[in-house]
Amino acid sequence: MGAPPHGASASTTASSAADITGTLLSLSAGVxxxxxxxxxxxxxxxxxxxxxxxxxxxxxx
Known part of the structure; x- marks a missing residue:
């Protein structure tokens, strides 16, 4: 499997910093x-x- 686009990643055990970053990315992209x-x-x-x-x-x- 290739790398996710834009350096995004997913994890079921994400840290709070990763959660915040993912949430901000989602919000900025309208997801x-x-x-x-x-x-x-x-x-x-x-x-x-x-x-x-x-x-x-x-x-x-």
């Missing part, structure tokens, strides 16, 4: 999250979709 809201009674199925890598958007219950 907004795409969120799919699901009913709470579908939380188990939504979690299973996420764990199976089938989610294309951030999913919230």
């Amino acid at each position: 907004e999250p795409m969120t799919e809201v699901m009913p709470l009674d579908q939380a188990s199925a939504t979690y299973e979709r996420m764990m199976a890598g089938e989610s294309r958007l951030r999913e919230l219950c």
Whole structure:
């Protein structure tokens, strides 16, 4: 896999400085999250979709 564009990177364990930098980059570029809201009674199925890598958007219950 090649390097991310513009020196951007992603990590599940980002430091607070990296979080701030990423947030500022997103804000300056007009990037907004795409969120799919699901009913709470579908939380188990939504979690299973996420764990199976089938989610294309951030999913919230």
